[in-house]
Amino acid sequence: MDRSPVVSFLFLALALSSVSLLSATTVESRTGGELIENASLIAIGNCTAVASEWWQGALATRYSIAISETLKGEASNEINLYIPGGIDLDREVPIAVTVPGAPILLPNEEVLLFLDPLEDGPAGYSVVGFSQGLFHIRREDSGAGYLQQGLENPLGTTLEQARRDILQHLGQTAQGGKS
Numbered sequence: 410m411d412r413s414p415v416v417s418f419l420f421l422a423l424a425l426s427s428v429s430l431l432s433a434t435t436v437e438s439r440t441g442g443e444l445i446e447n448a449s450l451i452a453i454g455n456c457t458a459v460a461s462e463w464w465q466g467a468l469a470t471r472y473s474i475a476i477s478e479t480l481k482g483e484a485s486n487e488i489n490l491y492i493p494g495g496i497d498l499d500r501e502v503p504i505a506v507t508v509p510g511a512p513i514l515l516p517n518e519e520v521l522l523f524l525d526p527l528e529d530g531p532a533g534y535s536v537v538g539f540s541q542g543l544f545h546i547r548r549e550d551s552g553a554g555y556l557q558q559g560l561e562n563p564l565g566t567t568l569e570q571a572r573r574d575i576l577q578h579l580g581q582t583a584q585g586g587k588s
Contacts, residue, residue, distance in 0.1 A: 445578045448523035448537045450482035453546070453568075456514040457487070461495030464530055468506040470495040471533070472514050474522070480575050489533035490514075490524065512540040519546040521556060521571060544571070 445451065458473035472490040494508040514520060523542030524534040536542040545557040546568055554568030 441574065442578060444523045444537055444542050445481070445575055447525070448481060448542065449526060450484055450488075450524040450534065451480040451522065451575060452476050452482075452484055452488075452524070453478040453480070453519070453521050454488075456516055456518045456520065459514070459516055461497055462531075463497070464491065467493065468495040468497055468504065469493055471531075474520070480572065481579060488524075489531065490522070491527060491531065491533050491535060510540055512536055512543040514543070519548070519554070520544060521546060521568065 452474075454474040454476040456472050457475050458471075460471050462469055462471050470492045472492065474488050474490055476484050476486055476488060492508075492511050492513075494506045494511050496505045497503060521544040522534075523537040525537055527533050527535055540558075543558075546554045547557050548554050556566045556568060556571055
């Protein structure tokens with residue numbers, strides 16, 4: 410039995426676990442007001458595509474987001490959102506990189522995003538406060554939207570209430586946001 414693939418896999422797993430321990434990052438907890446103030450762009454949209462890309466020697470996931478409403482800032486109809494981590498199956502030895510606490514989006518998922526433009530690299534955005542600035546929108550049969558943080562934590566806040574709170578914080582009326 411050829412053990413070289415098994416040895417390679419174990420070495421890769423050990424190397425990846427060591428890297429994650431060495432580059433641990435602490436994310437500061439942010440209030441809703443801080444998310445609003447720190448974001449250059451606050452928007453509601455749908456994830457239309459997901460792809461992993463190498464960027465500055467690191468694997469990242471690019472989410473294409475079709476913007477349906479902008480509450481703060483200016484955005485085109487579609488933007489790219491970059492999140493650390495991803496999967497590269499096109500290598501001789503496929504690789505997956507996970508980043509604890511990184512937000513995850515699903516294709517066709519509706520989201521409320523608090524974003525900042527990337528300072529260097531591809532044209533796109535990053536999430537303010539890591540996963541804190543991404544809210545999943547879950548729709549009821551009636552069409553009412555409810556926010557959910559992460560994939561398992563329902564907040565009980567409606568999208569309409571969040572929209573009003575954001576616009577009020579920005580000093581606008583509910584009609585002041587761009588649709």
